[in-house]
Amino acid sequence: MEVGMDDPILSVRHLTIDIPLAQGTMHAVRGIGFDLKRGETLCIVGESGSGKSLTSLAIMGLLSKKLRQKAEKLQFAGLDLRNQTPRMMRGLRGDRMAMIFQEPMTSLNPAYTIGDQLEEAYLLHRKAGKAEARARAVELLGKVGITAAESRLSQYPHQLSGGLRQRVMIAMALMCEPELIIADEPTTALDVTIQAQILRLLSDLQREMNMAMILVTHDLGIVARIADKVAVMYAGEVVEQGTAAEIFDNPRHPYTRGLLRCIPVPGKTKPGERLGSIPGIVPSLVGNFQGCAFRGRCDVAEPICSEMVPVQEEGQEHMWRCIHAAGEGASEGVSQGVRP
Amino acid sequence: DKANDTLNVAFTKELESVDSYFNSAREGVIFQRSVWDGLLYLNQETGEYEGNLATSWQWVDDTTLELKLREGVKFHNGEEFDADDVVYTVNFVAKPENGVVVQRNVNWMKEAVKVDKYTVRIITNGPFPAAFEYLAGPVSIYPNEYYAEAGPAGMALKPVGTGPYQVESVEPGKHFVLKRYEGYHDSPKGAASIGTVDIRTIPDVNTQLAELFSGGLDFIWGVPADQAEKIAAMGRFTVANESTMRIGYLELDAAGRSGDHPITKAKVRQAIAHAIDRQAIVDSLLKGKSKVVHSACFPTQFGCEQDVTTYDYDPEKAKALLAEAGYPDGFSVDFYAYRDRPYAEAMLSYLAKVGIQANLKYLQYSALRDMRFKGETSMSFQTWGSYSVNDASAITSQFFKHGAEDFARDDEVLAWLNAADTSVDPAVRKENYSEALKKIADQAYWVPLFSYNSNYVFTQDAEFTPTPDEVVRFFQVSWKQ
Amino acid sequence: MPGSIRASGWGEAMARTIETVAEEIRSPSPGAMLRRRIFGHYGLVFGIAVLTIIVLIALFAPLLTSHDPYTQDLMARMKPPFWMAGHDPDHLLGTDHLGRDYLARLLYGARISLAIGAVAALISGLIGTAMGVAAGYFGGKVDLVVTFLINVRLAMPVVLVALAVVAILGGSLEVVIVVLGLLLWDRFAVVMRSSVMQVRDLEYVNAAKAIGCSVPRIVLSEIMPNVLNNLIVVATLEMAHAILLEAALSFLGLGVQPPTPSWGLMISEGKQMMLFEPWLIAIPGVALFILVLAINLLGDGLRDVTAPENRG
Amino acid sequence: MSDDVTPPVLELVSVTKTYQVKQGMFAKPKPLHALNGVSLKLNRKDVLGLVGESGCGKSTLAKILLGLEMPSEGQVLVDGKEITAGERRVLARRIQPVFQDPYSSLNPRKSIEDIIALPLVVHGVGDSASRAQSVTKMLDLVGLPARVRRGYPNQLSGGQRQRVAIARALIMNPEIVICDEPTSALDVSVQSQILNLLGDLRDELGLTYLFISHNLAVVEHLATRVAVMYLGQVVEEAPSQALFANPRHPYTQALLDSVLTPDPSLSVPETYLGAAYPNPISPPSGCRFHPRCAQLKDICRSMPPPHILGPDGHVDCHLYAAATTQ
Amino acid sequence: MLAFALKRLGLAVLVTLTVSLVSFSLLFMSGDPASAIAGENASATDIEAIRTLYGFDRPFLVQYTDWLFSALRGDFGQSYYFKLPVADLIADRLSTTMLLGICGISFALLTAVPLGVAAAVRPNSFIDRLALFLSVMGQAMPSFWFGLVLIVIFSINLGLLPPSGSSSWKNFVMPTVVLGYYAMPAIMRLTRAGMLEVLNADYIRTARAKGASEWRVMFKHALRNAVVPVVSLAAVQMGFMLGGSIVVESIFALHGAGYLAWESIARNDLPTVQALILIFSLFYIVFTFLSDLANAWLDPRIRVG
Ligand SMILES: Nc1ncnc2c1ncn2[C@@H]1O[C@H](COP(=O)(O)OP(=O)(O)OP(=O)(O)O)[C@@H](O)[C@H]1O
Ligand SMILES: Nc1ncnc2c1ncn2[C@@H]1O[C@H](COP(=O)(O)OP(=O)(O)OP(=O)(O)O)[C@@H](O)[C@H]1O
Numbered sequence A: 001m002e003v004g005m006d007d008p009i010l011s012v013r014h015l016t017i018d019i020p021l022a023q024g025t026m027h028a029v030r031g032i033g034f035d036l037k038r039g040e041t042l043c044i045v046g047e048s049g050s051g052k053s054l055t056s057l058a059i060m061g062l063l064s065k066k067l068r069q070k071a072e073k074l075q076f077a078g079l080d081l082r083n084q085t086p087r088m089m090r091g092l093r094g095d096r097m098a099m100i101f102q103e104p105m106t107s108l109n110p111a112y113t114i115g116d117q118l119e120e121a122y123l124l125h126r127k128a129g130k131a132e133a134r135a136r137a138v139e140l141l142g143k144v145g146i147t148a149a150e151s152r153l154s155q156y157p158h159q160l161s162g163g164l165r166q167r168v169m170i171a172m173a174l175m176c177e178p179e180l181i182i183a184d185e186p187t188t189a190l191d192v193t194i195q196a197q198i199l200r201l202l203s204d205l206q207r208e209m210n211m212a213m214i215l216v217t218h219d220l221g222i223v224a225r226i227a228d229k230v231a232v233m234y235a236g237e238v239v240e241q242g243t244a245a246e247i248f249d250n251p252r253h254p255y256t257r258g259l260l261r262c263i264p265v266p267g268k269t270k271p272g273e274r275l276g277s278i279p280g281i282v283p284s285l286v287g288n289f290q291g292c293a294f295r296g297r298c299d300v301a302e303p304i305c306s307e308m309v310p311v312q313e314e315g316q317e318h319m320w321r322c323i324h325a326a327g328e329g330a331s332e333g334v335s336q337g338v339r340p
Numbered sequence B: 001d002k003a004n005d006t007l008n009v010a011f012t013k014e015l016e017s018v019d020s021y022f023n024s025a026r027e028g029v030i031f032q033r034s035v036w037d038g039l040l041y042l043n044q045e046t047g048e049y050e051g052n053l054a055t056s057w058q059w060v061d062d063t064t065l066e067l068k069l070r071e072g073v074k075f076h077n078g079e080e081f082d083a084d085d086v087v088y089t090v091n092f093v094a095k096p097e098n099g100v101v102v103q104r105n106v107n108w109m110k111e112a113v114k115v116d117k118y119t120v121r122i123i124t125n126g127p128f129p130a131a132f133e134y135l136a137g138p139v140s141i142y143p144n145e146y147y148a149e150a151g152p153a154g155m156a157l158k159p160v161g162t163g164p165y166q167v168e169s170v171e172p173g174k175h176f177v178l179k180r181y182e183g184y185h186d187s188p189k190g191a192a193s194i195g196t197v198d199i200r201t202i203p204d205v206n207t208q209l210a211e212l213f214s215g216g217l218d219f220i221w222g223v224p225a226d227q228a229e230k231i232a233a234m235g236r237f238t239v240a241n242e243s244t245m246r247i248g249y250l251e252l253d254a255a256g257r258s259g260d261h262p263i264t265k266a267k268v269r270q271a272i273a274h275a276i277d278r279q280a281i282v283d284s285l286l287k288g289k290s291k292v293v294h295s296a297c298f299p300t301q302f303g304c305e306q307d308v309t310t311y312d313y314d315p316e317k318a319k320a321l322l323a324e325a326g327y328p329d330g331f332s333v334d335f336y337a338y339r340d341r342p343y344a345e346a347m348l349s350y351l352a353k354v355g356i357q358a359n360l361k362y363l364q365y366s367a368l369r370d371m372r373f374k375g376e377t378s379m380s381f382q383t384w385g386s387y388s389v390n391d392a393s394a395i396t397s398q399f400f401k402h403g404a405e406d407f408a409r410d411d412e413v414l415a416w417l418n419a420a421d422t423s424v425d426p427a428v429r430k431e432n433y434s435e436a437l438k439k440i441a442d443q444a445y446w447v448p449l450f451s452y453n454s455n456y457v458f459t460q461d462a463e464f465t466p467t468p469d470e471v472v473r474f475f476q477v478s479w480k481q
Numbered sequence C: 001m002p003g004s005i006r007a008s009g010w011g012e013a014m015a016r017t018i019e020t021v022a023e024e025i026r027s028p029s030p031g032a033m034l035r036r037r038i039f040g041h042y043g044l045v046f047g048i049a050v051l052t053i054i055v056l057i058a059l060f061a062p063l064l065t066s067h068d069p070y071t072q073d074l075m076a077r078m079k080p081p082f083w084m085a086g087h088d089p090d091h092l093l094g095t096d097h098l099g100r101d102y103l104a105r106l107l108y109g110a111r112i113s114l115a116i117g118a119v120a121a122l123i124s125g126l127i128g129t130a131m132g133v134a135a136g137y138f139g140g141k142v143d144l145v146v147t148f149l150i151n152v153r154l155a156m157p158v159v160l161v162a163l164a165v166v167a168i169l170g171g172s173l174e175v176v177i178v179v180l181g182l183l184l185w186d187r188f189a190v191v192m193r194s195s196v197m198q199v200r201d202l203e204y205v206n207a208a209k210a211i212g213c214s215v216p217r218i219v220l221s222e223i224m225p226n227v228l229n230n231l232i233v234v235a236t237l238e239m240a241h242a243i244l245l246e247a248a249l250s251f252l253g254l255g256v257q258p259p260t261p262s263w264g265l266m267i268s269e270g271k272q273m274m275l276f277e278p279w280l281i282a283i284p285g286v287a288l289f290i291l292v293l294a295i296n297l298l299g300d301g302l303r304d305v306t307a308p309e310n311r312g
Numbered sequence D: 001m002s003d004d005v006t007p008p009v010l011e012l013v014s015v016t017k018t019y020q021v022k023q024g025m026f027a028k029p030k031p032l033h034a035l036n037g038v039s040l041k042l043n044r045k046d047v048l049g050l051v052g053e054s055g056c057g058k059s060t061l062a063k064i065l066l067g068l069e070m071p072s073e074g075q076v077l078v079d080g081k082e083i084t085a086g087e088r089r090v091l092a093r094r095i096q097p098v099f100q101d102p103y104s105s106l107n108p109r110k111s112i113e114d115i116i117a118l119p120l121v122v123h124g125v126g127d128s129a130s131r132a133q134s135v136t137k138m139l140d141l142v143g144l145p146a147r148v149r150r151g152y153p154n155q156l157s158g159g160q161r162q163r164v165a166i167a168r169a170l171i172m173n174p175e176i177v178i179c180d181e182p183t184s185a186l187d188v189s190v191q192s193q194i195l196n197l198l199g200d201l202r203d204e205l206g207l208t209y210l211f212i213s214h215n216l217a218v219v220e221h222l223a224t225r226v227a228v229m230y231l232g233q234v235v236e237e238a239p240s241q242a243l244f245a246n247p248r249h250p251y252t253q254a255l256l257d258s259v260l261t262p263d264p265s266l267s268v269p270e271t272y273l274g275a276a277y278p279n280p281i282s283p284p285s286g287c288r289f290h291p292r293c294a295q296l297k298d299i300c301r302s303m304p305p306p307h308i309l310g311p312d313g314h315v316d317c318h319l320y321a322a323a324t325t326q
Numbered sequence E: 001m002l003a004f005a006l007k008r009l010g011l012a013v014l015v016t017l018t019v020s021l022v023s024f025s026l027l028f029m030s031g032d033p034a035s036a037i038a039g040e041n042a043s044a045t046d047i048e049a050i051r052t053l054y055g056f057d058r059p060f061l062v063q064y065t066d067w068l069f070s071a072l073r074g075d076f077g078q079s080y081y082f083k084l085p086v087a088d089l090i091a092d093r094l095s096t097t098m099l100l101g102i103c104g105i106s107f108a109l110l111t112a113v114p115l116g117v118a119a120a121v122r123p124n125s126f127i128d129r130l131a132l133f134l135s136v137m138g139q140a141m142p143s144f145w146f147g148l149v150l151i152v153i154f155s156i157n158l159g160l161l162p163p164s165g166s167s168s169w170k171n172f173v174m175p176t177v178v179l180g181y182y183a184m185p186a187i188m189r190l191t192r193a194g195m196l197e198v199l200n201a202d203y204i205r206t207a208r209a210k211g212a213s214e215w216r217v218m219f220k221h222a223l224r225n226a227v228v229p230v231v232s233l234a235a236v237q238m239g240f241m242l243g244g245s246i247v248v249e250s251i252f253a254l255h256g257a258g259y260l261a262w263e264s265i266a267r268n269d270l271p272t273v274q275a276l277i278l279i280f281s282l283f284y285i286v287f288t289f290l291s292d293l294a295n296a297w298l299d300p301r302i303r304v305g
């Protein structure tokens, strides 16, 4: 099935993920949705535990069977992912959609060489010989900037540094030229200098191969530099979504605004100056939950926030979930420079 | 297994060596009787000595025995039997440095001298009235040429004798196969009836029984009384009971070798003798042909005086005696044992009833013997089988002549026993044994308990009559017609 | 002056933080969570219940039977238990080969098995923990020595050595307990060593060092409480192990001395008649099985319940 | 800034720390120089930011300052006096740590109160009543409600735990607090709270910080001086403003280039660092940074770089040696 | 590499020496071997003669070094009891025990590993509960009791298997089961725990993300990493089995080294016991060494630095 250039390659509507726990059901992801076109990069940001990884795993069909997953729509390249057999999902994974994980140190199998693992990714989906797979592996290692690729093939993961491993992971994800690549915090475990290299590599390759990319992160700096579109997640919901420029220049949701004020920005924040902060902690998502999840930490919260919260839109791309039309009043609310 | 003409039997103990001079186990005796012959043979029914490898024998003087040998006997390996074999065997085993394990079986012999091809003289170390007993028993005759070459080690792996069975294979300690010796001479033992005897070592009685039930064994012995009773009730097997020459007794440290303790007092020892209901133990635990014994020997043994002081079961009297001895509240003592734990436990309980708190110390035989040799035990439950030697010298003299195992150390007893042991006049011997045994009983140096019995269990295909000497003669087992 | 920060109105936001904390502090304390998990674990509950019953039986044995476990009656030997024909209503579980009441021996036997298990585990626990903690905490040479000793100990065939020692010293309750205690410390040492090593490098231990805590204090109050659960788990498993080993030694005739009513000994005594009166070994065998099962379930359960991944 | 008369509160003089590491079952242990001749000064009321790549020796340095490890070579001076192995307890009253991982830095079996009061107990300060009072004060100081004192660490969020750790560090009134990546395990919204708290406390109590972080924005925000480490060596040290305004060492430059500010109009920068990651077991010859350096010269391969003192700080680089000699 | 191997070897030698010294002194304390050699019906003088003949009156260390140096030459002396060279005696018995040990450990591995894997793949499923049940049973069941029960069932009641002996493979079925079942629970649990841990590892997720089938994930990616500790445990268990087969050998009348050792203790047959303890400890050391090698092969992190 061919998909037109402008049709979204990935389309998610009202995805929910429930986790049965001893204390009750945890509604870890609560009705999120987004679209993604070829060549586009979507960044999902949010605090730890907001459901970012679960969302990406759900798209890959890698959620453990214990978790309950529901969606109104979960479409990839015209295929309805909700009713694919496990076998068909396996055929898609690694071939048309690929994933890069957060921990380069533990994401490679310590018992096999880099070469084995790269070739496996190819051989699982292509009717090809070992030699062809090997050639492909060498080619991709070169592409991700690994020198002396031939000799690296016979090395074991523990012989490589974190940065190299993450490059190998990227090479592995690209072995079959996927149409969609999901990177779950690919650089959190890496040093800043290497982070920059890896991110650059990713975005270059994405552009070159015209892939769609979902990049999960909690680092607003990365989001700003890489994203075409941004989805801000809070407590299992997308609280604000829009183009990168919209989100950073014109944040509407109190949480997004708060986040932006929390980070010291060289040049903007004065050294030693008090930073903004979002007090309080994320509410528990176990059991039934109604209303705005952020209201406990929000300065402009009103009693009505505990009821259904409408989604507001501005233009086609920018939407947010708050009762306050433009998040007005919020600017004071997030405590910045409270100190006299 | 009648179909294969093979008798499958089990040994309980791993036999260290099948060379009969180099083991001290009951299993070794059983093996020896089938594979080798002695010069004489003791007819179990008549109690008379008959000629086996010797045809006639007579004392030349107090220490010289002359024997005429049987002609035409061949060893299993074809070697001919003659005086040289006897001389070689006797001279070899009589030398202490050759390390025969049970020295008392052989150390009465000084040497053997060849008179002619079929006549030998055995010179003893002093007068030794029990000589025939040994010549008919443990002293087996080995082939001189083969033994000289192979030695005890070779003999242990490939035994050669003149007996009714020849050895087909030996896996040391584990498995022995005997085959009927077709060339067996005209011995009073009689030729073997069953073609093959297959002996395996199975230490656990239950496993032996399991094998028996599943047909893997045809013949076992030493089956405890309770099991034997049950098997008899099953009706699938023949259970035969025969008494043995083994008696059980309590060895009491009258001489105080282990220090000063209540048992050195005669009244205390007598109290102990009164405290234990030996008849009840015999009736409910040993059963079979076991009897309570009162004298420090097996009743059928020559010289075993029966007219001695007896101590009947009387706990009240026991308490009274204890009180008289100065222990109205009883006392506490270590009670050593190495076999038959239930019997020991039963005695413990009887002792407890009269106030004697006995703490059971159950040891390995050799460990317990060590302690006894060092005189560290004040009370132990012992048994003695007299090597099936039907003479009081094999038991009373063994233990009351101030040796390491003598806890009485009675000079009077020693004198009587010495006189009895060295005389060749049966009347003198009897007289002296009697004196000794009476004193032993009066003083309660020992508390003789009971005689043992043995249960033989075999398939109904087989026929066998056990003998009181506890020796299983495979050549006397036959298939029922 | 700390107060000034407050006074400066430093956090209206802070005030709200405090509210959410108030919310959260209601999440139960570690003790309460543990209790909750324990009752959700059937194996553990079963283990605790059965073990409690057995301990109570052991403690109150004299109240539960009017028979004395040592009184013999040679006229009433091997009377069958109540479910078999020909039983004596006075002896619910029948009598043994010396006519002693089997129920009484079974009940009193619980004391012996528990004592053997508990004391042997205690002795080996003390030795093994001391060695393991020293090795884990100090590392280096101490660790080398302890690892070496553990290797030596592991290389020694336990059953054989235990047999040899008991054969030499003569079996008695004390000897068996001490021998087992001296032989079973290896698992304590191994587990304590590795768990202390894990905890040793955690930052709160570094923090305690940086505070200036003395070594004993760090070991006793920072490290031990956090490896205690492993210790308890090993202790229970070793207790079961000791009980089984004692039974095996008794089976081979080198365990506790009669007339002590140990279950292992009862099996060994009943073994003689097992082909004819199987209940003689079945009763103590099942009792032993249930006891060991309960202790193992308790240990397993404790491990499950206190496993790090279960901790809040 | 630096006062020539009073010695720095804390000083490291060419400290080297060597570990023996074993690689694989069949290999001999090899020496790993986690620190290689590091000299650093920490002046009163300074916030010294320490930045550098993972594994470059930052935590090792912190451990040495805390007395948790002893240097293989070199000295640690407090107020100009050398510290020896036995003086851990003395040091403890003056230098206290805040660690990175708020989850493993608190003993899960102890109540918050016990955790915070531990230093007092260890040093035998006060009786239980006065300790309880101090705990109350500390809880207040770090912005925790009094009721958490009976709670356990597992009942607190990461940010709250970090506050407890700070309270514990401060209860003995230390002069110096060593913060080893105190916020890197926290979400940004919590991180800012902790940073604010640290800043406030410094102002209130006149603390001196050694602040280890790999987040340059945070370091710039908090630090007064910055030291940049690479493979066990301090390659550049300067006052914060000077360093951020004018990074001199190529590694510092690359580090600064790599900082991703939340500015959607920019894209991911090119740092010109090669992919040759440093291996501390076999460090490169000459300048340790040379395999990745964009401004590599021949001399860098063979010669260790010179130590070039600037107006207030130093940089170790051949580039500037050339500049000064020319 | 060589240095490492030598060091390892040196340690092994040291362990063996210590074990032999400990056991030698233990047996030395056990009292007089002369009495044991003399046999059941010997007299005090017999025993005295034997004592001097064998040199038991010499000091402990002299006897020990004497023994040690002969042992180094492969000469363990003569069995007091069998009067045969101990080396021959043991060589004969060891084959039975080794066979039993190999069968036992194979049985344990062949049941434990598949069960453990299955249990880990489907936690809380029927198969997991079955595996747990079997392992709990195995841990709580005294092996001597189990052996007796098997004999009652399979030999007496069903007549399928011979209760004793070592003449055919049938003789080894029940001993193998008893011995193997003894080692099974630990191996099963470790496999299960290892698999559970490995299955949660990031690289398993990676393998799934590549599109690998469950089968492939399980057996190519997970098992190889999970069995590393299992191999070590199996080696230790194998060492234990050889020494611990005493009970099994005595029940099933298998004349192996374990049974020989036990009997030799009872008989005070010092050279045999001594040699056996040494050999058992050597086996333990060899097995652990082999398992280290196997692990190095399985896990490159151990193999290459
Ligand atoms: N298998 C699982 N069982 C139970 N809870 C789970 C499971 N997987 C995820 N969760 C919970 O679901 C919530 C969302 O998890 P998720 O991994 O998606 O968060 P995240 O946004 O990726 O966080 P982080 O930034 O820490 O990776 C978290 O609270 C997490 O604890
Ligand atoms: N106890 C130790 N034994 C062996 N090597 C060690 C030890 N501690 C640290 N190292 C090594 O020393 C080097 C410096 O480690 P250190 O922890 O100081 O780095 P770091 O700069 O704090 O890194 P990170 O940013 O990851 O915390 C690293 O290569 C590390 O592997």
Ligand SMILES: [Mg+2]
Pocket (backbone or CB within 6 Å): A052, A053, A054, A184, A185
């Ligand atoms: Mg995540």
Ligand SMILES: [Mg+2]
Pocket (backbone or CB within 6 Å): D058, D059, D060, D180
């Ligand atoms: Mg660090």
